[in-house]
Every structure is written in C-alpha cells, then in structure tokens.
Amino acid sequence: xxxxxxxxxxxxxxxxxxxxxxxxxxxxxxxxxxxxxxxxxxxxxxxxxxxxxxxxxxxxxxxxxxxxxxxxxxxxxxxxxxxxxxxxxxxxxxxxxxxxxxxxxxxxxxxxxxxxxxxx
Numbered sequence: 001x002x003x004x005x006x007x008x009x010x011x012x013x014x015x016x017x018x019x020x021x022x023x024x025x026x027x028x029x030x031x032x033x034x035x036x037x038x039x040x041x042x043x044x045x046x047x048x049x050x051x052x053x054x055x056x057x058x059x060x061x062x063x064x065x066x067x068x069x070x071x072x073x074x075x076x077x078x079x080x081x082x083x084x085x086x087x088x089x090x091x092x093x094x095x096x097x098x099x100x101x102x103x104x105x106x107x108x109x110x111x112x113x114x115x116x117x118x119x120x
C-alpha cells in the first residue's frame with residue numbers, strides 16, 4: 001500500500017485514520033510540517049524535524065481512504081523506562097477536533113521503549 005498521496009482526506013470520524021508505528025516516512029512528515037508554516041516556519045528547525053523523522057520512533061496517522069499522512073508523533077527515548085514527545089503535528093483540516101489526542105497519543109503499552117509507561 002502506498003502512503004505518499006497528499007490529497008484531500010476523509011475527515012470527521014474516529015476511524016478515518018489508521019495509526020502506523022515506525023514507518024519512517026520523512027517526506028510525508030515534511031509535507032505535513034509545511035502545511036503548518038505558522039507553527040513550523042523556521043526552516044532549520046523544520047529540516048531538523050524531517051531528519052528526526054528518519055531516526056526517531058514515530059506514529060503516523062494515515063487516512064484510511066486516501067492514504068494521506070494527516071498526523072505525526074515523534075518520540076525521544078531517554079532510557080528503557082522513559083520516553084517523551086518530541087513532535088506532534090496534525091493536518092490543518094483536522095485541527096480543533098481533538099484529533100491529535102485521539103490519533104497520536106498511543107496506549108501506554110506502546111508509547112516508548114519496551115517496558116516504559118506513558119503519562120499524559
């Protein structure tokens with residue numbers, strides 16, 4: 001299945017996006033960040049996040065109907081017991097719908113390195 005389509009997405013339902021773990025798709029992350037210039041308008045920082053997307057553990061919210069990446073969460077693992085959120089970005093058409101929390105805050109069993117716990 002190809003996920004590099006960046007067109008319109010099916011919005012509005014909890015099941016419209018599928019969460020994909022550790023698919024290091026830096027091109028999709030860059031496209032998403034460039035949709036948010038008011039948040040990610042510093043070019044050096046944006047490029048660093050794109051580079052981070054190649055290496056850091058991540059979760060992508062992928063629209064089920066179009067395959068578009070509509071959200072991203074990157075984490076930083078500090079040790080086997082802890083990890084923190086490094087980046088969260090959600091496509092503008094999904095803002096103000098609690099999509100970031102619904103899609104991208106994973107269950108505690110999967111939020112970081114094996115055996116770590118997740119606190120919100």
